[in-house]
Amino acid sequence: MDNINSDTPQPKTLFNFNNIKIFKNPHILDTGYVPDVLVGRDDEIRAVADIFYPIFIHGTPGHAFIYGPPGAGKTVVLEHVFRQLYLEAESSGNFPDGLNLKHITVSCKKHDTTVRILMYLIAELGYTGKVSKRGVTSGYYYDIFYKALKEKSYSLTIIFDEIDRLRDDNILYNFSRSGELKDLNEGQFIHIIGVSNSGLFINSLDPRVDSSMQRETIIFPPYNEDQLIQILNMRVPLAFYPNVVSEDTVNRCAKEAAEDEGDARRAIYLLQTAGHIAIKTSCYTVQPAHVVLAAQKIKEDISLQFVLNMSYQEKFVLLAMLNTDIYLKKGKYFTTGDVYRIYYDMCKFVGEEEFSLAAISQKVSKFKMMGIVNANTTSKGRGGLTSQIVFIGDPTTLKNAIFKDGKFIRFVTYVPDVKKICSTQIW
Numbered sequence: 001m002d003n004i005n006s007d008t009p010q011p012k013t014l015f016n017f018n019n020i021k022i023f024k025n026p027h028i029l030d031t032g033y034v035p036d037v038l039v040g041r042d043d044e045i046r047a048v049a050d051i052f053y054p055i056f057i058h059g060t061p062g063h064a065f066i067y068g069p070p071g072a073g074k075t076v077v078l079e080h081v082f083r084q085l086y087l088e089a090e091s092s093g094n095f096p097d098g099l100n101l102k103h104i105t106v107s108c109k110k111h112d113t114t115v116r117i118l119m120y121l122i123a124e125l126g127y128t129g130k131v132s133k134r135g136v137t138s139g140y141y142y143d144i145f146y147k148a149l150k151e152k153s154y155s156l157t158i159i160f161d162e163i164d165r166l167r168d169d170n171i172l173y174n175f176s177r178s179g180e181l182k183d184l185n186e187g188q189f190i191h192i193i194g195v196s197n198s199g200l201f202i203n204s205l206d207p208r209v210d211s212s213m214q215r216e217t218i219i220f221p222p223y224n225e226d227q228l229i230q231i232l233n234m235r236v237p238l239a240f241y242p243n244v245v246s247e248d249t250v251n252r253c254a255k256e257a258a259e260d261e262g263d264a265r266r267a268i269y270l271l272q273t274a275g276h277i278a279i280k281t282s283c284y285t286v287q288p289a290h291v292v293l294a295a296q297k298i299k300e301d302i303s304l305q306f307v308l309n310m311s312y313q314e315k316f317v318l319l320a321m322l323n324t325d326i327y328l329k330k331g332k333y334f335t336t337g338d339v340y341r342i343y344y345d346m347c348k349f350v351g352e353e354e355f356s357l358a359a360i361s362q363k364v365s366k367f368k369m370m371g372i373v374n375a376n377t378t379s380k381g382r383g384g385l386t387s388q389i390v391f392i393g394d395p396t397t398l399k400n401a402i403f404k405d406g407k408f409i410r411f412v413t414y415v416p417d418v419k420k421i422c423s424t425q426i427w
C-alpha cells in the first residue's frame with residue numbers, strides 16, 4: 001500500500017540552501033552600520049559640524065533641531081560627525097585641554113517624560129550610587145544627574161530622537177540654562193540636538209523654551225532615485241558576493257524607495273529582504289522579481305505589525321471598514337456612516353454591545369493618522385459633514401492580519417444583509 005504522505009515528500013534537510021552564496025557580509029546592510037562616505041550629504045555634514053565649531057575656539061556648541069523625512073540620513077550624519085569630531089579633537093592643537101566630550105541619544109518614544117529621561121541619562125552616565133524610584137520629585141533626579149555629570153566631567157551632547165514625542169519640554173529649558181545656573185563645573189556644558197521627522201514640532205514649542213535654546217535648524221531633504229542608487233551601490237560590493245546583485249536589481253530597489261519618500265533605510269531593507277528571498281527560493285542571484293516580492297513582504301509585515309499593536313475595539317472597527325469596502329463600496333469610496341451601519345450589523349451578528357457613531361469616527365481619524373486610509377471631510381448637505389474614506393493600497397493584508405487574532409474567527413462567516421442595512425436608520 002502507498003504511503004499516505006507520498007504526495008508531500010519532505011526535504012532531506014531544513015537548512016541546506018544548495019550552498020547558495022549571496023551575502024558576503026550581511027552586517028553591511030544593518031541599520032547601525034556607518035559607511036565611511038555618505039552620499040549627497042556634504043551640506044548637511046558641514047551644517048552639523050558647524051554646530052560644534054565653537055568648541056575649537058573655546059566656546060560652547062550651539063543647540064540645534066534637525067528634521068527631515070524617515071531614512072533621510074539624520075542619524076548617520078550625526079554619527080559621522082561625532083566620529084570625526086572625536087578623531088579631530090585628539091589631534092587638533094585648538095582643542096581645549098581637559099574637555100571630555102560625550103554624546104547620548106535619548107529615544108523620546110521610549111523616554112517621554114522628564115523623570116524617565118533623567119533616569120535613562122543617569123544610567124547611561126554609569127552612575128553607581130543608589131537611585132530611589134518612588135516618592136521623589138524630578139528635582140531629586142536632576143541633582144543625581146548633575147552629580148554624575150560633574151563626577152565624570154563630561155561635556156555632554158544629548159540627542160533627543162523623535163523630539164516631537166516629548167511630553168514635557170521643561171527639560172529642554174532646564175538643560176539649556178544649566179551653564180548659567182552653575183550646575184556644572186567650569187568649562188563643562190550640556191548641549192542639545194533635537195531630531196524629528198516633522199518641522200511642525202518647532203511651532204508647538206513653548207516660546208520660553210525656544211528662546212532660551214537659541215537653536216539652529218537644519219533640514220534634511222529626501223533622497224532622489226540617483227542618490228539612492230549610489231547609496232546602494234556603495235554597499236553592494238561589501239555586502240554581497242561578486243556578480244550576485246545586478247544593476248537592474250539595485251535600480252528597482254531605488255525606484256521603490258524613491259517613490260516612498262526617498263527613504264534610504266527602505267532601499268537598503270528592500271535589497272536585504274530580496275537577498276533572503278533569493279536564498280530561500282534557491283536562486284544564485286538577486287533579481288528584480290525578488291525586489292517585487294520583498295516589497296510585498298515588507299508591506300505585509302508592516303500591516304501585521306500595525307494590526308498586532310491595535311486594541312480589540314480598533315481591530316473590530318478596522319474589520320468593519322474592510323467589510324464596508326467589500327460589501328457597500330458603491331463607487332471609489334465609502335463614508336463613516338457606511339462603516340457604522342456595517343459595524344452595527346456585525347455587533348448584532350456576534351451579540352456585542354455597539355459603540356456610538358462618534359466613537360467610530362474617532363477610530364477612522366486614527367487610522368487616517370496611521371496611514372491606513374485616506375479620509376477627506378466633505379459636506380453632505382444641510383450643514384452636515386461626512387468623511388470619504390478609501391484604503392491606501394490593497395487592504396487584503398490587513399484583513400489577513402486581523403484574522404490572526406483568534407477572537408475574530410467568529411466573523412469568518414459574516415455576510416451582511418446589504419439591502420436591510422441600507423434601508424435601516426440606525427442613528
Ligand SMILES: Nc1ncnc2c1ncn2[C@@H]1O[C@H](COP(=O)(O)OP(=O)(O)OP(=O)(O)O)[C@@H](O)[C@H]1O
Pocket residue numbers: 030031032033034035037038039040041068069070071072073074075076077196197231264265268
Ligand atoms: N547619505 C547616505 N549614504 C549612505 N548611507 C546612508 C545615507 N543616508 C542614509 N543612509 C543609510 O540609510 C539608513 C537610514 O538612515 P538614518 O537612520 O540616518 O535615517 P534617519 O533620517 O535618521 O531616519 P529616521 O528619521 O527614520 O530615524 C541607515 O542604514 C543609513 O546608514
